Amino acid sequence: MKVDRSKRLISKLKINSPVTEQFKLIRKGIEFAGIDNDYRVILVTSPEAKSGKSTISANIAITYAQKGLATLLIDADMRKPTVHQTFLKSNLKGLSTALVGETTLLDSIQITDIENLSVMSSGPIPPNPNKLLGSKKMAKVLDDLKKQYQIIIIDTPPIRFVSDALELAPYTDGVIIVNKSGVTKKEDMFQVLEQLRMSRSPVIGAILNNDKEKIEHQYYYSKKENY
Numbered sequence: 001m002k003v004d005r006s007k008r009l010i011s012k013l014k015i016n017s018p019v020t021e022q023f024k025l026i027r028k029g030i031e032f033a034g035i036d037n038d039y040r041v042i043l044v045t046s047p048e049a050k051s052g053k054s055t056i057s058a059n060i061a062i063t064y065a066q067k068g069l070a071t072l073l074i075d076a077d078m079r080k081p082t083v084h085q086t087f088l089k090s091n092l093k094g095l096s097t098a099l100v101g102e103t104t105l106l107d108s109i110q111i112t113d114i115e116n117l118s119v120m121s122s123g124p125i126p127p128n129p130n131k132l133l134g135s136k137k138m139a140k141v142l143d144d145l146k147k148q149y150q151i152i153i154i155d156t157p158p159i160r161f162v163s164d165a166l167e168l169a170p171y172t173d174g175v176i177i178v179n180k181s182g183v184t185k186k187e188d189m190f191q192v193l194e195q196l197r198m199s200r201s202p203v204i205g206a207i208l209n210n211d212k213e214k215i216e217h218q219y220y221y222s223k224k225e226n227y
Contacts (some may be wrong), residue, residue: 001075003077010116011119016173017143018170018199019115020208022065023056023059023060023062023063026056026063026207027058027063027064027067027172029205030042030060030176030204030205032137033174033204033205034221037173037174037202039204040150040151040152040155040173040175041146041152041154041163041171041172041173041175042060042141042151042152042154042171042172042173042175042176042204043154043156043158043165043168043174043175043176043201044056044057044153044154044155044156044173044175044176045156045157045158045165045176045177045178045179045192046156046158046160046177046179046184046185047157047159047160047177047179047184047185047188047189047191047192048158048160048161048179048183048188049080049146049161050159050180051178051179051180051183051184051209051210052098052178052180053155053156053158053178054077054086054155056178056207057073057154057155057197058073058083058086058087058155059152060153060176061073061117061153061182062114062117063087063115064116064150064151064153065114065115065117066115066116066202068116069116069150069151069209070116070149070150070151071116071117071118071149071150071153071210072109072117072118072119072120072148072152072153073117073118073119073120073123073147073152073153073155074119074120074152074153074154074155075095075120075121075133075155076095076122076133076154076155076156076157076165076168077092077120077122077155077157077164078122078123078126078129078132078133078157078164079125079129079157079162079164079211080094080157081121081125082155082171083119083120083121083122084119084121084122086108086111086144086157087103087119089110089112089121090110090121091120091122091124092123092124093107093108093120093121093123093147094120094121094122094123094124094127095120095121095122095123096109096122096123096124096126096129096165097107097123097124097142098120098123098141099132099137099138099141100126100132105141105145107142107155108120108123113181118149119195122183129157129162129164130162130163130164130167131167133156133164133168134167134168135220138168138171139171139186142171142172154168156168156174159177159192159195159196160188160192166187166195166196166199166201169196169199169201170199170200173202174201174202174203174204175196175201175202175203175204176203176204176205176206176207177189177192177193177205177206177207178206178207178209179206179207179208180208180209181209185211193217223226
């Protein structure tokens with residue numbers, strides 16, 4: 001499937017666009033929310049599929065890198081990975097191969113053409129993604145990566161359909177939930193919040209993705225709303 005990089009990497013390709021400014025506002029919102037908390041490992045998920053969470057994850061990572069911070073984007077969506085397509089990278093090795101010991105962390109990470117930004121693709125799709133993401137090895141991987149990177153953004157599958165994000169969330173500093181205007185139901189959002197509360201995972205906030213607004217490629221991202 002061909003990926004339209006002009007939409008997915010708008011923060012890189014259209015630095016002065018209104019949409020890019022929204023991503024910068026999201027980054028600033030996270031920074032302000034982190035005054036009393038050190039939000040360095042941030043998990044991004046959504047209640048349902050096709051919410052735009054992978055695009056948002058990539059562009060948030062880009063804005064951190066553009067600020068001069070050593071940033072890593074991890075594709076933890078081992079069911080429908082997209083990071084390797086977005087950044088035109090190989091997916092022969094990545095998170096899954098690092099977790100099972102087939103590759104070292106260094107060999108599992110790929111440098112992008114964006115200064116300060118590296119990516120770790122999902123790697124070959126394993127038969128047991130949730131087990132890998134909830135393992136002690138995953139916690140160790142994140143601890144090791146925090147020694148190398150200032151910011152780590154993790155793209156995960158929709159939280160209501162599979163348990164992957166819930167397994168991984170406790171190992172992160174906070175969670176961002178992407179909602180799609182006109183699609184995400186209030187009761188579904190409350191369900192997600194309750195699931196995260198039970199897993200003791202702090203919610204940084206939510207992003208409203210409203211593709212009904214006719215702003216550059218029909219993408220519009222609201223600033224983060226705190227819960």
